[in-house]
Amino acid sequence: MPEHRVVVVGAGIGGLCAALRLAGQGMDVTVVDAAERPGGKMRPLQVNGQPVDAGPTVFTMRWVLDELLDELGTSAEQALPPLQPLSVLARHAWRTDGSRLDLHADRTRSAEAIADFASPAEGRRYLAFCDEAQRVYHQLEGPHIRSGRPSFVQMVADLGPRGLATLAGLGPLATLSATLSRRFTDPRLQQLFGRYATYCGAAPGLAPATLMLVAHVEQAGVWAVQGGMAALAQSLAALLQQRGARCASARAAPRSSTPAAACTASGSTTASAWLRTPWSSMATSARSVRCWAARERRCRPQRQPAGARCRR
Secondary structure, three states: OOOOOOEEEEHHHOOOOOOOOHHOOOOEEEEEOOOOOOOOEEOEEEEEOEEEEEOOEOOOOOOHHHHHHHOOOOOOOHHHEEEEEEOOEEEOOOOOOOOOOEEOOHHHOOOOHHHOOOOHHHHHHHHHHHHHHHHHHHHHHHHHHHHOOOOHHHHHHHHOOOOHHHOOOOOOOOOOHHHHHHHHHOHHHHHHEEEEEEEEHOOOOOHHHHHHHHHHHOOOOOEOOOHHHHHHHHHHHHHHHHOOOEEOOOOOOOOOOOOOOOOOOHHHHHHHHOEEEEOOOEEEEOOOOEEEEEOOOOOEEOOOOOOOOOOO
C-alpha cells in the first residue's frame, strides 16, 4: 500500500497532470472536482446536435505533455488521440469592412498575407514582431515557464543581463496593448494580436507585454485533436485511472458535506466519503487547486492560486 495519500482538488489540465506525476511516483491519488464531469474551460457544448469546443480549440506547447508522458513511460502516440498539425493557425474576419486574414504556420506566408491585408510595411513589422516574441519566449522559458515556483527575485537572477535587456526593451511595466500600438500601425492587427491576453482571461490594456510570446508558441506548432479538446482530457483521465488513481465528482454530495475547496481530509478515504458520482468521462480546465491530505488530518496546500482557500 502506498505510504502517501494525496487528494488533488480540481480536475483541470493542471490537476490531471499533477495527479499523473504523483501516481507515477507510486502515491495513492484521488482527484476530486465540484462538477459532475470536469472540464472547466475545455468542455464540449452541443450545437445543433454536434459537439463544439467551448474553451480552447487547439493544442499548443505539446512538449509539456510529451515530457510528462515520457516520465510515465508512454508517449503521445500511445496515450493521446491522434494529433494533426495545422498549416493555418487562425482565421480572422472583421464584420465592419468584410476583411479577412489567415495566419499560417509558415511565418513568411503570414507576412505575405499581412502585406496584402494591410501594407508591405506591416508585413515587415510582423516579421520583426515574431523575432521579438521568440526572444522573449526563450528568455522566460527557463526562469518562468519551466519553473515550478517562479519568484520575481529568482527570475531576475536567472534572466541575467541579456534577459533583462530583452524585457526592458518592451518598456517598464508595459501592457500588451501599449506594446502592440508601437509595433503595428493598423488597428486591426493591434486588435488581432491583443487576443493573446484573452488566453489567460485578461484584457490587452491590463495584461503584461510579455504575453506577446504567445506568437512564438503558435509558430512552434498548433495541433488539432481528433474528437476535440475534450478527447485529450479523456485520454489523460483514462491514463490516470490506469495508474490506479480514483476520480470522483462532488456534484451529488449532500449540502452538509465538506465542500471540495475545504480539503479537510485525512486521506483519500475521508475525501471519498462525500464523493458520490464517479466520472464516466473527463475533460480539463486551465486552473486547479492542489492540496495534500496529510496523515495528521490537516490540509497542507501547495501554493494555491489567489482566491483559493483551504479550511482546516
